[in-house]
Amino acid sequence: MTETAKQEVTLALRNVVKTYVMGAEEVHALSGVTLDIAKNEYVAIMGPSGSGKSTLMNIIGCLDVPTGGNYFLAGERVDEKSESELAEIRNRMIGFVFQTFNLIPRANILHNVELPLIYGGVPKAARRVLAKRAIEQVGLQDRMLHKPNELSGGQRQRVAIARALVFKPSIILADEPTGNLDSRTGEEIMRMLDDLHANGQTIILVTHENYIAAHASRSIRLRDGLIESDIAAAAQPIDPGQAVRTMEMKSTGTI
């Protein structure tokens, strides 16, 4: 178990259960998950298909509500909140980064990054400033008026990260952020996330790739809706070269 006594707990799950009905059957996606995640932790959630990691991510991200158990975010009970309140939490406290980028296709980059601020009721002038700052943070200030289809995959993911950051969320939730990227671009994105973590951001990664999870300092493994293991890695620098070599060895069948 991680030692969280001295650190502020950002997120706490207590015996969270998620069951849903598919046709005539009841599917138990999560059967009682309990965990704490503190501020500025870098956590990877791993597990095979059907382990419940997507469900867990959706619940942490307030896109879904647990069927049983409690979910505390920044000290507040989230599992009892209304749809409208959850929308507000997603708006301000959570920054999503998706595998498929999920940008609004007909709007330009600036508008895409501004969107959470728009829904959050931020006036125009302040919006512009915050959005531009986030875009500069990911190095895309020259492409602000471009549309997503004019950018490469890596650039799109950077936009998604800028959008996730713009409202200074409590957590960044990244779901297979490099899944649609080549290994080099994937590394860039992971480096960016690492930097964000180094600057104080709490990051939760959902992945099934070990070498991506290796960037995080804590690894929670799920199986059949329950936590199988929860291991804090010793703080050590990640050698990007090692990850690439591992990939090459995998693809040539050496491993």
Add this chain to the structure above:
Amino acid sequence: MRTTLDVHESFKIAISAISANKARGALTSLGIIIGIVAVITTMTAFNGMQSAFRQGAGAMGADVIYVSRMPWITMNDWFTFRNRPNLNLAEAEKLKNAFEGRAIVNPTIDTRRDLKYRSEILEGVTIIGTTEKLPIVTNRMPEYGRFLMPFDMQYKKKVAIIGYDVAEGLFGSADPLNKVINIGRQKFTVAGAMERQGGNTFGGPNLDRQVFIPVSTFVKVFGGRRFTDVDIAVKAPSLAGMEDLEYEVIGEMRKIRKLKPKEDDNFSINKLDSLMGAFNSVVGVVLAIGLLVTSIALFVGGIGVMNIMFVSVTERTREIGIRKAIGARRRSILMQFLFESAVICLIGGVVGIAIATALTFVINATLMPASISAGILVAALIISITVGVVAGFVPAYKGSSLDPIEALRYE
């Protein structure tokens, strides 16, 4: 703050969505355009009919009571009035004496004759025998020359004042004054020509195709007592005294005709009011039918909009998921799509207004007086927006209720 931002953003999204697929938007609004054109045209036609009627009937005057043999409006009870005796000039004279100094009494009597001047012939022109008081009762003045004078009546002179269309038909652009025309087999001298009246629609008399001659001459020349059927106009000194005047006129007529207290009137009192009432009820029915038909058109247009909005929502399922994930509430999604359908319908409404305005000008120039008032324009705009909101509501609501997780998975 939050709501106004949503409104602005929703509007921009709507515009961007519509311009992304202009052809589809245009086709969708076509139904609305047709509906709006129909609605506006119905309303302007109704207005037009009313003002055309008023123009034509206006000559009768709102402050005039007409004593006639028959009521102006008869339906299946026409035959019950057949046995009534005609009004004649002697009775008119008595009535005039009874109201001397208090109200103006003017008899008219009419027939149809063919007119001839040199080689020009006008068939079936209405010849009206009347006195010099007619212009006072009807507010219609001659444009050239003069109207009848008392001495015309006194000496049974064969002078005629001709209507605008008659002047044009017989003389073209030449001066009609002092020319001699044939009315039937009689020769009359033209002493004046009336200004143009217009408003000759809906079975009303063509006021420009009339000729006025002295009533005494009329009786002498066109026939005697047998065919006389005089209408007597009594003009009230003021609108306020109309009701009292009506009672007095009825009383006097009964005296003149020596009717016993138990006997019904054997004459009719006609006023512009009753005519308007009957007209309004007929036109009212026409208006109701017109509006019903146009409502159906709008309904069909609205269904088209609803259909397209369903498509629009489905197309943007993923986008709805994204927006919800980054914090959009249901209300924002709802508003986004409601704006889209409202804007499509508003555009349809504006185009419809433009087309209907052009159509109205055409109708005004050819059929009847018609004009679009500001009220009709505002009503049309409100109707289009309402159709947009109502038609778009169900699809917008469905879109706003999408589960973000499902929506994000949608391909």
